[in-house]
Amino acid sequence: DAFIDYKYARAWIEGVWDFNPGERVMGFTSHFHIMVLALTSFIFARVPIEQLSLILNCLLQCGAFVAIVALLRQLVGNPLLAAIGGSIFALSVFEIIGSGIGKEQPLGVLLMALALLAMQQKRFSCFAWLSLAIALIRPEGIFWYAIGALYTLRLGGVKTWRVWILPSLCFAGYHLILYAYFGSPFPHAAIVKSLTYIKRKVFWATFVELIRHIGLGFVGGIKFVDIYALLPGILYLVPAGLVVLCMALYAGRKYVVLQFYTVVVLVIICFYSIPNSWIFNWYLLWFTLLPVL
Numbered sequence: 109d110a111f112i113d114y115k116y117a118r119a120w121i122e123g124v125w126d127f128n129p130g131e132r133v134m135g136f137t138s139h140f141h142i143m144v145l146a147l148t149s150f151i152f153a154r155v156p157i158e159q160l161s162l163i164l165n166c167l168l169q170c171g172a173f174v175a176i177v178a179l180l181r182q183l184v185g186n187p188l189l190a191a192i193g194g195s196i197f198a199l200s201v202f203e204i205i206g207s208g209i210g211k212e213q214p215l216g217v218l219l220m221a222l223a224l225l226a227m228q229q230k231r232f233s234c235f236a237w238l239s240l241a242i243a244l245i246r247p248e249g250i251f252w253y254a255i256g257a258l259y260t261l262r263l264g265g266v267k268t269w270r271v272w273i274l275p276s277l278c279f280a281g282y283h284l285i286l287y288a289y290f291g292s293p294f295p296h297a298a299i300v301k302s303l304t305y306i307k308r309k310v311f312w313a314t315f316v317e318l319i320r321h322i323g324l325g326f327v328g329g330i331k332f333v334d335i336y337a338l339l340p341g342i343l344y345l346v347p348a349g350l351v352v353l354c355m356a357l358y359a360g361r362k363y364v365v366l367q368f369y370t371v372v373v374l375v376i377i378c379f380y381s382i383p384n385s386w387i388f389n390w391y392l393l394w395f396t397l398l399p400v401l
Contacts, residue, residue: 109388110210112136114157117145125289134290135297139282140244141212158210165207168214173198175221176400182228183363183401197400200325202389211390216245220369220397223256228365232260233271240275244282247298248394251375253279259368301386308384315381316346321392323348325399352399359401366401373398 115127116136120143127135136142148164149157173194180190197203206213223238239256243249260268283293290296308314323345353370360367376394380387 109390110161111158113138113142113145113210113212114161117142117149118157120146121150132290134286134292134295137247137295137298138212138245140241141215143244144215161210162208165210165214168218169198169203169207172214172218172221175218175225176397179221179225179228179365180401182225183365193400196326197396200396202321202324202392203396206389206393209390212245213390213393213396216242216249216390216393217396219245220252220393223252224365224369224397227256227259227263227368230263232264232268235260236271236275240279243279246391246393247295248376248379251379252372255368255372255375259364263364302383308386311384312381314384314387315377316342317387318377318380318392318395319349319353320345321349322352322395322398323350325396326352356398356401369397369401 112127112135119125119127126132144164145157145161149155149160152160155163176197177190177194180193181187184190203213203217219238219242223235223242226232226235226238235256239253243253257269257272260271287293292299320342324341326348353374356366356370356373360370373395380391
C-alpha cells in the first residue's frame with residue numbers, strides 16, 4: 109500500500125495524475141499524505157522516496173510527541189504527567205512500527221495532536237484548517253471535520269462559523285476536481301475493497317478488534333504480528349480498552365477537548381463496526397491518542 113502512495117506521489121511531481129498513464133483510477137485514500145510525500149520528494153529529489161518516507165515519518169512522530177506533551181501540559185498543568193503521557197506514545201511498539209511502514213499514520217497523529225492543541229487554545233481558525241487536512245488524511249476524517257465544526261460553535265459561539273467557510277470551500281472544490289477527473293469523489297480503491305474482501309464470519313469481530321487495540325495502547329502485551337489475529341490478548345485487552353473509553357468519557361466532563369476527541373472515536377468505531385470491516389493498521393491512527401490522554 110505504501111508503494112502505491114509512492115508511485116502516485118512521484119507521478120504527481122511529473123504532472124501525471126494516474127497510477128497507470130491514461131487510466132483514471134483513484135487508487136489512493138490518503139490525499140494529504142500523498143501531497144506531503146510529493147512535495148518532500150520534489151524538494152529532496154536525490155533521495156529515493158521509499159527512504160525519504162521513513163525519515164519523514166520519524167520526524168512526524170517526533171513532532172507528534174512534542175505536540176502531545178504540550179497539549180497535556182495545558183490540560184493538566186503537570187509537567188510530569190505530561191511527560192508520562194508522551195512516553196506512552198513514544199514507547200508504543202505499534203506507533204514505532206507505524207513510522208516504518210510508509211503510510212499516513214504518523215502524519216495523521218501529528219495533525220490530530222496539533223488540532224486538539226489549537227482547540228484547547230481556542231484558536232478556531234487554526235483548528236478548522238488542521239481539520240481540513242485531517243479530513244484529507246483518510247475518508248473517515250470527515251467525521252472529525254463535521255464534529256469539530258459543531259464543537260467550535262459550542263465553544264466560540266455562532267460567530268465562529270466564519271472560520272469554516274474557506275476550509276469548506278477548499279474541501280468541496282477539491283472533491284469537485286476529483287469528480288471531474290476520476291469520475292468519482294470517492295476512492296475507487298475503497299469501493300473495490302468493500303466488494304471483493306471476504307466478509308467476516310464473526311459479526312462482532314471489528315468491534316472487538318478496535319476495543320482491543322485501544323487496550324493495547326494502554327497496557328501492551330502482544331506482538332505486533334498478532335494485531336490482525338482476533339484472539340491474542342482478548343481476555344485482558346478488551347476490558348482494558350473498555351476501561352479507557354469509560355475513563356475518557358468521564359474525563360470529558362471536565363476537558364472539552366477530550367470529550368470532542370472521544371466522541372469522534374466512538375463515531376469511527378461505529379463506522380467500522382456496523383459493516384464489520386477489515387481493519388488495516390493505518391486505519392487505527394484515530395485511536396492513538398486515547399490511551400495517551
